[in-house]
Amino acid sequence: MKNLLLLAAFLITPLAHAGGGVEVPQEKWSFQGLQGKWDKDEIYRGYTVATQVCLACHSFKYINHRSLMRVGFTEAEVQTLAKALNMDINAKLISALDEASAKETYGKIPPDLSMMNKARAGGADYSHAVLVGYSEDPELIKHYLPEGVPQGAHFNKYFPGHAIAMPNPLSGPDMVTYHDGTSATVDQMSRDVSTFMQWTAEPERFERQHLGVYVLIYLFIFTILAFLTKRAIWKDIKKH
Amino acid sequence: MGHHHKAVEQDIRNTYRWFDDRLPLLSFLKEHLADYQAPRNLNYMWNFGSLAGIALILQILTGLFLAMHYKPDVNMAYDSVQHIMRNVEWGWLIRNLHMVGASFFFIVVYIHIGRGLYYGSYKSPREVLWGLGLVIFLLMMATAFMGYVLPWGQMSYWGATVITNLLSVIPFFGPDIVVWLWGGYSVGDPTLTRFYAIHFVLPFVIVGVVILHVWALHLHGSNNPKGIDLTKQSDYIPFHPYYTTKDVFGLGVYLIPFTFMVFFLPEYLGHPDNYIPANPLVTPAHIVPEWYFLPFYAILRAIPIKELGVLAMFGSILIMFVLPWLDRSKVRSARFRPIYKQMFWLFVANFFVLGWCGAMPAEGIYVTISQVATTFYFAFFALLPLIAKYEKPHPIPATI
Numbered sequence: 168m169k170n171l172l173l174l175a176a177f178l179i180t181p182l183a184h185a186g187g188g189v190e191v192p193q194e195k196w197s198f199q200g201l202q203g204k205w206d207k208d209e210i211y212r213g214y215t216v217a218t219q220v221c222l223a224c225h226s227f228k229y230i231n232h233r234s235l236m237r238v239g240f241t242e243a244e245v246q247t248l249a250k251a252l253n254m255d256i257n258a259k260l261i262s263a264l265d266e267a268s269a270k271e272t273y274g275k276i277p278p279d280l281s282m283m284n285k286a287r288a289g290g291a292d293y294s295h296a297v298l299v300g301y302s303e304d305p306e307l308i309k310h311y312l313p314e315g316v317p318q319g320a321h322f323n324k325y326f327p328g329h330a331i332a333m334p335n336p337l338s339g340p341d342m343v344t345y346h347d348g349t350s351a352t353v354d355q356m357s358r359d360v361s362t363f364m365q366w367t368a369e370p371e372r373f374e375r376q377h378l379g380v381y382v383l384i385y386l387f388i389f390t391i392l393a394f395l396t397k398r399a400i401w402k403d404i405k406k407h
Numbered sequence: 408m409g410h411h412h413k414a415v416e417q418d419i420r421n422t423y424r425w426f427d428d429r430l431p432l433l434s435f436l437k438e439h440l441a442d443y444q445a446p447r448n449l450n451y452m453w454n455f456g457s458l459a460g461i462a463l464i465l466q467i468l469t470g471l472f473l474a475m476h477y478k479p480d481v482n483m484a485y486d487s488v489q490h491i492m493r494n495v496e497w498g499w500l501i502r503n504l505h506m507v508g509a510s511f512f513f514i515v516v517y518i519h520i521g522r523g524l525y526y527g528s529y530k531s532p533r534e535v536l537w538g539l540g541l542v543i544f545l546l547m548m549a550t551a552f553m554g555y556v557l558p559w560g561q562m563s564y565w566g567a568t569v570i571t572n573l574l575s576v577i578p579f580f581g582p583d584i585v586v587w588l589w590g591g592y593s594v595g596d597p598t599l600t601r602f603y604a605i606h607f608v609l610p611f612v613i614v615g616v617v618i619l620h621v622w623a624l625h626l627h628g629s630n631n632p633k634g635i636d637l638t639k640q641s642d643y644i645p646f647h648p649y650y651t652t653k654d655v656f657g658l659g660v661y662l663i664p665f666t667f668m669v670f671f672l673p674e675y676l677g678h679p680d681n682y683i684p685a686n687p688l689v690t691p692a693h694i695v696p697e698w699y700f701l702p703f704y705a706i707l708r709a710i711p712i713k714e715l716g717v718l719a720m721f722g723s724i725l726i727m728f729v730l731p732w733l734d735r736s737k738v739r740s741a742r743f744r745p746i747y748k749q750m751f752w753l754f755v756a757n758f759f760v761l762g763w764c765g766a767m768p769a770e771g772i773y774v775t776i777s778q779v780a781t782t783f784y785f786a787f788f789a790l791l792p793l794i795a796k797y798e799k800p801h802p803i804p805a806t807i
């Protein structure tokens with residue numbers, strides 16, 4: 168019967184969620200590992216890209232400025248940031264682009280980004296891959312899209328189908344100026360905004376993990392004590 | 408002081424007797440949860456029944472707290488789940504417990520059923536106990552299916568559409584039944600609201616059937632790893648303190664991987680598409696149910712004729728109801744049944760193959776493998792009468 172347990176363990180190995188796209192490269196992220204935390208500067212940089220670039224088309228409807236206080240911003244800092252965007256700190260981050268004109272201009276409605284990293288296999292790896300996956304190289308485009316890029320779409324190596332309605336949002340460096348002087352390369356902006364999107368998708372991540380460590384330690388001790396109790400009680404019972 | 412203590416004890420005893428004389432609830436619980444005589448040789452496979460009971464209670468408790476914040480309306484359902492995850496105090500913990508809890512409940516019950524198959528617990532005099540277990544299993548599947556619709560993501564919507572559509576194969580009334588079930592001409596707001604109502608109530612029905620299940624169990628007592636009838640009083644030990652302490656230890660072992668998933672990998676068993684809000688205009692590339700339905704989903708898709716596929720899928724569970732009459736061998740435990748034991752392990756392996764097929768697209772080689780595996784699934788049951796007839800069991804011990 169031990170085999171049954173082994174088989175059960177085998178069954179919960181990940182089931183392939185194969186998409187139509189190319190294998191997404193695995194990146195290193197500051198939020199990985201069991202004892203990470205949201206880095207305030209990184210979130211700030213991601214917020215800068217998100218609000219200066221992405222918010223033109225996409226909303227983050229589960230986030231408002233007050234949510235930033237959960238990663239260490241003070242109320243005063245949050246007030247200043249919100250004021251710069253003419254927003255109330257309790258207002259959701261909703262794009263000024265309405266759905267009808269989005270549909271008319273891009274043929275697609277840009278999806279809300281707050282849950283994006285949970286809604287795609289690959290999470291932040293995928294978001295980053297799409298953001299840096301644009302190319303003008305005719306050879307590369309021909310390889311993936313022999314028929315050519317459809318009207319109104321843009322070539323993207325990692326988007327399933329390789330023709331995305333979103334024009335390259337990070338088309339060159341220095342589209343934003345960072346508060347901490349970090350140089351705003353395309354790769355840097357993409358990583359920062361992908362980390363930001365990870366935070367918007369699971370702001371509770373580290374509360375969860377920190378508590379989890381204590382719960383597991385508690386359960387290990389509980390289980391050992393339970394085992395010793397069981398053994399003491401069963402001492403005189405012959406099982407066969 | 409000592410004298411006073413004795414008097415208080417006597418008062419409590421008298422009150423207990425007085426109450427028990429009027430409603431013997433406490434002595435009933437004592438009889439079934441403490442004094443129940445269990446075989447002394449039960450192995451750890453016998454832990455999974457009580458684990459299933461705890462898993463059920465956990466689902467009911469976490470579900471109750473989710474219900475206080477969830478909104479069964481197509482325009483609010485997805486948002487209300489995000490509200491729980493972000494704004495409700497401990498909301499993320501309650502939701503993760505409920506989500507991972509459902510998966511772990513199925514793991515426990517699958518092992519529990521496997522235990523029954525291996526040790527022949529379904530045989531006389533436990534056929535009704537076995538049948539009640541299958542009723543619980545069917546109710547669990549219905550509950551889990553409707554629960555998965557509630558967050559109103561893409562898989563919620565499309566899973567509900569695919570599975571409810573299966574009922575349209577019912578001759579003559581099928582299409583009308585589906586419209587009646589949906590409360591409209593497609594899965595929509597009325598469907599969501601009624602699924603929520605049913606999802607809320609079914610677990611309490613399960614509690615009722617579990618009580619019958621344990622009642623049937625206690626009438627003839629537990630089977631045991633040797634599968635033999637016990638005759639001596641010394642073969643038994645009282646449930647408390649022996650199996651209570653063993654079950655508490657088992658619970659600890661169970662809770663470690665369970666809480667690990669809850670705190671570190673809560674989305675691992677889910678599908679990313681279900682974080683895309685439901686959209687009736689966009690069909691996902693692959694519609695896959697939750698992992699615990701995959702073997703049955705594979706049986707459904709193995710057969711190209713839809714009517715037969717649906718029949719095979721429901722038949723694959725219903726056939727287990729007649730298992731006690733298909734397997735005529737007098738020997739219960741697979742330990743003493745060389746051929747049955749091999750068939751059992753093949754059946755388990757085949758079940759995993761089916762699960763894997765269910766996760767793959769229904770095309771090419773996967774269909775062929777599903778068809779072979781489906782055939783073996785039913786062949787296992789069809790061969791049981793023959794095995795019982797020709798198998799030479801090992802010598803059966805007279806006692807444990």
Ligand code: HEM
Nearest residue numbers: 453455456457459460520523528537540541543544629630
């Ligand atoms: C909500 C789900 C379930 C709960 C709470 C539950 C509970 C229990 C409990 C407490 C026991 C006694 C302890 C044990 O023998 O492990 C038991 C025994 C048993 N259960 Fe279940 N059960 C569930 C589902 C099922 C299912 C789905 C089946 C099979 C189709 C099943 C078949 C049996 C059998 C045959 C026994 C007697 C085992 C023996 O004595 O050898 N149960 N159940």
